[in-house]
Amino acid sequence: MARFTFKLPDIGEGIAEAEIVAWHVAVGDRVEEDQNLADMMTDKATVEMESPVAGTVVEVAGAVGDQIAIGAALVVIETDAEAGGTEVEAQAEAENPGREEVGALSLSPSGERDETPKAAMGEGPSGTSPTAPLPTLLRSATLPPEGEREQVLASPAVRLRARELGVDLAQVKVADGDRVRHQDLDAFLRYGAGQGYHAPGASRARPDEQVRVIGLRRRIAENMAAAKRHIPHFTYVDEIDVTELEAARAALNADRGERPKLTLLPLLIVAIYRSLPDFPMLNARYDDEAGIVTRSGRVHVGMATQTDAGLTVPVIRDAQDRNVWQLATEIARLADAARANRLTSAELGGGTITVTSLGPxxxxxxxxxxxxxxxxxxxxxxxxxxxxFRGDDVVRAKLMNLSISCDHRVVDGWDAASYVQALKRLLETPVLLFAPG
Known part of the structure; x- marks a missing residue:
């Protein structure tokens, strides 16, 4: 038997270490060639580590969440080859370390996704009855058998609401007639609150839970801390009347055919890249260690995207060369790839300015x-x-506040405010978005 030491390959330019985010093998497991051993996360992406040999796993390095240096042993595999009793050390080819993907990724660029990841919680303690006896109205919140519940007269809407509230309709006193109505439910809940009634499952204590900060969530924490530590932020906010913009968007969507539905985001990106030539200091990257600001001649827009595991920022490259429909297509493609863990490191780096939105x-x-x-x-x-007010008239308008945060080492407040005014002019007069440049 010979031993093969799989060393962590160089999986990205300038990467010194990677984090173990998942093990797919354990000591004693039989592995085949090209079988996935572990998922390693860098600042850019998650990479699957595939075994170059077949054999039995005899050692693994570290636990999920541990950092492994490039070139360090990750897995030791005992192969079937004869090695004269010596251990063979080898390193996988760095040119093909495995498939790259985002470790886990909703601020939806369309604003339509509204899911927040929730950690698994343990069951809370069972409920107890109030210490003081209550009237029959509040005797019990335990639901009787289905057949008995059906004897209570109530509309389907009232039954649904009672189920959502955890209220037994048989315990609700009817104010008028023999049918439980919404106002009877309201009276039941108001009276119950005054008497100390506690609906089943509502606001019950749960055991404390410790969640280790690893993977994408740790990367987010590190990046946010570094950004706030190094960058003197300032934020400017202005109000924009998007009534005409929303009307134009509705008209475009009504005639879009097979093209993707337009959200506000592609229209905003058009306004961003059309305004930036006059404000080059905003479309830039600052190397504060070298003391060099690189003002980009192209617009690569980062698109902050919320996913089940946290925030990631895929990049729309060369946005200035795309029209509104091409931007909508690329936005949809990147958002889908992010949520399906298919983004490559090239799609996650090189941004020059970022857009983030919480949608509704x-x-x-x-x-x-x-x-x-x-x-x-x-x-x-x-x-x-x-x-x-428009002149002497009062009209209905669709209004939106637009925020911009800037690095005060590079961008002055006057420039940021002037840039937002340029965006405001384009967004409030949307025909300018489509006029010749």
Whole structure:
């Protein structure tokens, strides 16, 4: 028998170490050639480590969450080959380390995705009855058998609401007639709150849970901490009337054919790249160690995307060469790839300016954190309808606050505000987005 030491290959330019995010083998397992051994995460992507030999695993390096240096032993495999009693050490070819993908990735670029990852929680303690006896109205929240429940007269909507609230309709006192109505449910809950009634499963204590910060979540934590530690942020917010923009978007969608549905994002990106030539300091990357600001001649837009495991930022390359429909197609492709863990490292790096949006959850204003080494990040907020004065008339308008955070070492406040005013002009007069440059 011979021993083969699989060393962690060089899986990215400038990468000194990688994190173990998943083991697919354990000591004693039989592995075949090209079988996946482990998933390793770098700053750019997750890479599958595939075995170059067949044999039995005799050693593995570290646990999930541990950092392994490039060139260090990752797995030792006992092969069937004869080796004269000596251990054979080898390293996999760095040119083909495995398939790259995002470790795990909703701020949806369309604003339509609204899922927040939740850690698995243990069951809480069972409920107890109130210490003081309650009227028959609140005797018990335990649901009786199905046949007995059906004897209570109530509409399907009331039954559904009662199930969602965990309320037994048999315990609800009817104010008028023999049918339980929504107002009877409301009275039941109000009275119960006053008497200390606790709905089953509501706000029960749960055991504390410790969750190790590893993988993509650790990368996010490290990147955000570095950005706030090194970059003196400032944020500027202005209000934009997007009434005409939303009307133009609706008209374009009505005649889109087989093309993807337009959201606000591709229109905003058009406004961003059309405004940037006059504000080159915003489309830049700052190497603060070398003291060099590189003002990019092309616009590579990072698209902050929320996924089940955390935030990632795929990049729309050469946005300035794409029209609104091409941008919509690329946005959809990158978002799908992000959520399916198919993004490559090339699709995750090289951005020159980033857009982040919470979609319908956008709130009044945001103060987004810059995606270092970029120097600016733009955040559209929720669109709301409000009355506004136009001359002597009061009209309905669709309004949206637009936030921009900038690196104050590179961008002055006046420049940031002037740039937002340029964006405002384009977004409030959408015909300019499609006019010849």
């Amino acid at each position: 959850l956008g709130g009044i204003a945001t103060t987004p954190v810059i995606n270092r080494p970029e120097v600016a990040i733009i955040g559209p907020n929720r669109i709301v309808e409000r009355p506004v």
